[in-house]
Amino acid sequence: DGGITQSPKYLFRKEGQNVTLSCEQNLNHDAMYWYRQDPGQGLRLIYYSQIVNDFQKGDIAEGYSVSREKKESFPLTVTSAQKNPTAFYLCASSAGLAGADTQYFGPGTRLTVL
Amino acid sequence: GENVEQHPSTLSVQEGDSAVIKCTYSDSASNYFPWYKQELGKRPQLIIDIRSNVGEKKDQRIAVTLNKTAKHFSLHITETQPEDSAVYFCAASKTTAGNKLTFGGGTRVLVKP
Numbered sequence: 001d002g003g004i005t006q007s008p009k010y011l012f013r014k015e016g017q018n019v020t021l022s023c024e025q026n027l028n029h030d031a032m033y034w035y036r037q038d039p040g041q042g043l044r045l046i047y048y049s050q051i052v053n054d055f056q057k058g059d060i061a062e063g064y065s066v067s068r069e070k071k072e073s074f075p076l077t078v079t080s081a082q083k084n085p086t087a088f089y090l091c092a093s094s095a096g097l098a099g100a101d102t103q104y105f106g107p108g109t110r111l112t113v114l
Numbered sequence: 115g116e117n118v119e120q121h122p123s124t125l126s127v128q129e130g131d132s133a134v135i136k137c138t139y140s141d142s143a144s145n146y147f148p149w150y151k152q153e154l155g156k157r158p159q160l161i162i163d164i165r166s167n168v169g170e171k172k173d174q175r176i177a178v179t180l181n182k183t184a185k186h187f188s189l190h191i192t193e194t195q196p197e198d199s200a201v202y203f204c205a206a207s208k209t210t211a212g213n214k215l216t217f218g219g220g221t222r223v224l225v226k227p
Contacts, residue, residue: 031213042120042203042217043158058214059115090157094213101146101213105157 023091030096032074120218137204
């Protein structure tokens with residue numbers, strides 16, 4: 001999982017601002033995912049992408065947007081429409097092949113809205 | 115969609131004792147069940163996984179069992195050590211659906227020396 005990087009580690013945002021979280025992987029994985037983790041809770045899927053130039057909404061996509069222009073990169077934008085964005089955001093990737101579906105996580109970005 | 119329930123939410127054990135965490139899932143088509151360990155402020159790390167064509171899998175002190183009929187699976191940690199203290203998450207997915215993992219709520223395990 002050292003092949004997945006996220007930046008920044010900590011991010012502070014004022015209300016009404018959009019912010020973009022970076023996720024890069026050098027594992028040559030086809031599939032990438034964004035999860036949100038709130039304190040004391042499990043991970044919830046925001047968006048996922050199985051191939052370049054294609055992505056699907058997860059369970060909590062409202063207020064978020066993504067792009068997948070390159071295989072290595074899957075940035076997440078937290079828009080001002082997201083009412084409660086303070087959380088720990090985790091990016092993951094997997095080979096995307098049947099039987100090779102293990103997801104590997106990046107180190108995460110902790111977003112705080114001031 | 116899939117729903118995964120995980121119990122207990124917290125578990126305190128004495129060093130050397132065993133720890134068991136149980137998960138149930140709702141979608142009978144789910145066929146992949148990973149377990150992740152997350153230390154405070156860190157990324158989740160895969161510790162073991164099992165597929166629906168297998169009933170049990172072991173890796174040193176860790177084992178996972180799967181009961182497809184009852185739709186539940188469990189994590190067993192034997193001879194617990196202080197470094198086993200962490201939050202453990204179970205998850206389920208259908209690999210035909212883009213491997214969308216649905217996670218349980220997590221179990222905070224504390225191993226007391």
